[in-house]
Amino acid sequence: MSGTRKRNVQRDNLQLPTYVSKNKNGSKNKFRLQPVHFMFLLVGLCIGLIVTSAYDRWYRSRLVYTPFDSLIEHEDDMNKFWGTYRPQVYMGMKTKSPQSLVTGLMWLKQNKKFKGEPPMRHTCEQGDQILKYGWVAHDGVNFGIQDIAERGYMLRTEFVKRVNGDHGGDWTWRISGRQTGKEPITLSVFFYAATDGQGVIQPVVESGPNGLRLTKIQGETEELGKFTIKFPEENSGKKSRYHTATTKAEGLHKIKDAAFMQMQVRKEGPKGKENYLYYLTDAPSRIDSKKAKSDVIFHQVTLELPFEIDIVFESGSWTNRRSLLAGDVFTKHLTQLKDKFDKKFEATFPLSDKGYSQGEVDFAKAALSNMIGGIGYFYGQSVVQSVYQSAPVLNWDAPLLTAVPSRSFFPRGFLWDEGFHQLLISKWDRQLSEEVIMSWLNMVNLEGWIPREQILGDEARSKVPAEFVVQRNTNANPPTLFLAIESILQGFDKQSITERDRKFLKTIYPRLKAWFNWFNVTQSGPVQFSYRWRGRDAKTDSELNPKTLTSGLDDFPRASHPSDDERHIDLRCWMALAAGTMEKIAEVVHPGNSHEIEPYRQTHKILTDNNLLKELHWSADLGVFSDYGNHTDRVYLVKKDFPSSQPGQRPIIRTIRATRTKPKLQFVKNFGYVSLFPFLIQILKPDSQQLHQILQDLKGEDDLLWSNFGLRSLSKRDPLYRKRNTEHDPPYWRGQIWINMNFLAVRALKHYADTPGPYSKLAGELYAELRRNLVQNMYAEYVRTGYLWENYDDVTGKGQGSRPFTGWSALVVLIMSEQY
Numbered sequence: 001m002s003g004t005r006k007r008n009v010q011r012d013n014l015q016l017p018t019y020v021s022k023n024k025n026g027s028k029n030k031f032r033l034q035p036v037h038f039m040f041l042l043v044g045l046c047i048g049l050i051v052t053s054a055y056d057r058w059y060r061s062r063l064v065y066t067p068f069d070s071l072i073e074h075e076d077d078m079n080k081f082w083g084t085y086r087p088q089v090y091m092g093m094k095t096k097s098p099q100s101l102v103t104g105l106m107w108l109k110q111n112k113k114f115k116g117e118p119p120m121r122h123t124c125e126q127g128d129q130i131l132k133y134g135w136v137a138h139d140g141v142n143f144g145i146q147d148i149a150e151r152g153y154m155l156r157t158e159f160v161k162r163v164n165g166d167h168g169g170d171w172t173w174r175i176s177g178r179q180t181g182k183e184p185i186t187l188s189v190f191f192y193a194a195t196d197g198q199g200v201i202q203p204v205v206e207s208g209p210n211g212l213r214l215t216k217i218q219g220e221t222e223e224l225g226k227f228t229i230k231f232p233e234e235n236s237g238k239k240s241r242y243h244t245a246t247t248k249a250e251g252l253h254k255i256k257d258a259a260f261m262q263m264q265v266r267k268e269g270p271k272g273k274e275n276y277l278y279y280l281t282d283a284p285s286r287i288d289s290k291k292a293k294s295d296v297i298f299h300q301v302t303l304e305l306p307f308e309i310d311i312v313f314e315s316g317s318w319t320n321r322r323s324l325l326a327g328d329v330f331t332k333h334l335t336q337l338k339d340k341f342d343k344k345f346e347a348t349f350p351l352s353d354k355g356y357s358q359g360e361v362d363f364a365k366a367a368l369s370n371m372i373g374g375i376g377y378f379y380g381q382s383v384v385q386s387v388y389q390s391a392p393v394l395n396w397d398a399p400l401l402t403a404v405p406s407r408s409f410f411p412r413g414f415l416w417d418e419g420f421h422q423l424l425i426s427k428w429d430r431q432l433s434e435e436v437i438m439s440w441l442n443m444v445n446l447e448g449w450i451p452r453e454q455i456l457g458d459e460a461r462s463k464v465p466a467e468f469v470v471q472r473n474t475n476a477n478p479p480t481l482f483l484a485i486e487s488i489l490q491g492f493d494k495q496s497i498t499e500r501d502r503k504f505l506k507t508i509y510p511r512l513k514a515w516f517n518w519f520n521v522t523q524s525g526p527v528q529f530s531y532r533w534r535g536r537d538a539k540t541d542s543e544l545n546p547k548t549l550t551s552g553l554d555d556f557p558r559a560s561h562p563s564d565d566e567r568h569i570d571l572r573c574w575m576a577l578a579a580g581t582m583e584k585i586a587e588v589v590h591p592g593n594s595h596e597i598e599p600y601r602q603t604h605k606i607l608t609d610n611n612l613l614k615e616l617h618w619s620a621d622l623g624v625f626s627d628y629g630n631h632t633d634r635v636y637l638v639k640k641d642f643p644s645s646q647p648g649q650r651p652i653i654r655t656i657r658a659t660r661t662k663p664k665l666q667f668v669k670n671f672g673y674v675s676l677f678p679f680l681i682q683i684l685k686p687d688s689q690q691l692h693q694i695l696q697d698l699k700g701e702d703d704l705l706w707s708n709f710g711l712r713s714l715s716k717r718d719p720l721y722r723k724r725n726t727e728h729d730p731p732y733w734r735g736q737i738w739i740n741m742n743f744l745a746v747r748a749l750k751h752y753a754d755t756p757g758p759y760s761k762l763a764g765e766l767y768a769e770l771r772r773n774l775v776q777n778m779y780a781e782y783v784r785t786g787y788l789w790e791n792y793d794d795v796t797g798k799g800q801g802s803r804p805f806t807g808w809s810a811l812v813v814l815i816m817s818e819q820y
Contacts, residue, residue, distance in 0.1 A: 419480020559629025
């Protein structure tokens, strides 16, 4: 009904509007709004708000699993199509494609009867107690040499690639073994090839002097076309025995299980001197065909040491192949590639010129090689959850090329580790590093968030405890990719930046912008220009100091009682670094565009303002930079009896936290890595009194952080120094020496030593001594144990935690070569 408002009518003390309209004959109709009409309007409004709110929640819930944009596609490089992209196994190769053919190695020491499954080596496991394993040389492209030391024998795995055709060309593995003890060793070596949901592989078995033998595998897959894997006669002094099995597996993470299902054992030899042989049979697969995802062919060779086995992959698209890449041809290629690697290493990291011994140079080569050889290619979906969702969901399918912190314990992508990894990789192969960085930035969603752990595919997920699988979109991780990008920018020629460099920055800029904005929106602190890590558990009563996993520093002490009032200085410093890097990128991508450049310039200016930094985070009473929050030092772990839920049962004893003094808002009273961040990120001015204080405190009279092996993570005087965080969680960042933080410290000391200022001499002295302590201890532990370690004991210097840890601990190469 159309009409115009005429007058208000008083009814039941309510002013009700009256509307007047005209009929066709010209007579007037009056319509008066009644209270019931207002009720309908109110209900309609409420329904509209509910629907709008529900839609908004539905829309926001979708953002967590929606990619920022179409995935960045890196230019195909057939030289790097095949690689050792399965770092979680002792030896394995695959292509950089979603459903690649995979190849791998397993081995088993024979002659002994085992209870249950025999200890067959396959995936890198700390529980295997292998004396030493790792790459001694690996160029990231064409070849690699790995030594594996077992009790009584040594294995060496080598590979060489030749590129030709359309599918990455040919490659050959050489597996050799030699005895190191007195006991004769009989070993079974198992090579396998497996599909991953697509493709066909078929065995070719022929009769030979030692019986039936697998001579080749023929196959065809989408990413490789047609190919052949050949098994030339091995070089062994004694007769070899062969077994093969063609079967199925429930997935790549179940390949070892598939081998055990095809395995039998028989007793051999005279009574009293029996030996036992575990061997594969080609019986029909017992895997449910509905569950099978992979076809697998195993080739088992049982032989005595010493031996040498070549395994040759030939691409069907190779043209004019003149020789088989085996025997002397393989040896010649390997020698040439190793010589080229040695020359490139010395040119890139001139350690001999710095006076290092050959043993120390070999140690550095191994550190680099394990970082490069630890790069993996993963494909799959993360499990993510938004605050707008009641249950986790699967992310989009995506590939990830990434280095891994540890092949045995952390064989997957970690966001904050990766920035440190790329500091080293970019010095060796900048194009490879840029590819990895772009791969990580493909993980940015429409919100601008990147999950801090990338657990993609069945193989990766099989190594992760269930409680760590789900990634939540409120949780950040230090944006260390900016460290790597900043380092790459330093290598650009500012006067004549290449088109390729400009293209790289243009490609990553939109995603970096979204990521940077996400931090500023979701990780902002309670006062202006402050920041706060999310993800701490304010309700727990089992942790001495609730962990801050999102910071990367896990159990490093923060405010004892988590709250929204916290201000975290390390996150603020990370954001200062990010703002400065974004400003530099914007200047290249959008030259002269103040709309793009100025916000980063102003943010960087504010976050590096030393006066504002002191106002928010300098504790004058303590004389250190600190977090701020609801805190008390007087917290303890105590055992307490709790009534059992079952009548008549004994009380349950739990270890819980007891608070002796009520917490209050204050600066957090500790001194450690977090206190150093304005120095580590080089925010402090060279004449800053706070810089002077930090330099003095690094090696004060009591050596609170200083040790003969590096800077410890937490002061010896701290109440939580070396204290467990729960009954079952030993200290992690509460005294241990971590190489990534020590790298930042050495780097900062070098910066302040080279920058004119009143404290440059002191910085230079500390730099020389800290650098020497780190290198000497890490090398000594490598010689003693054969490994780089996750962290080092601050009292003894001994390596501890996971091993090998050739993620950021490999930064020792940059410390040795003084490339920061």
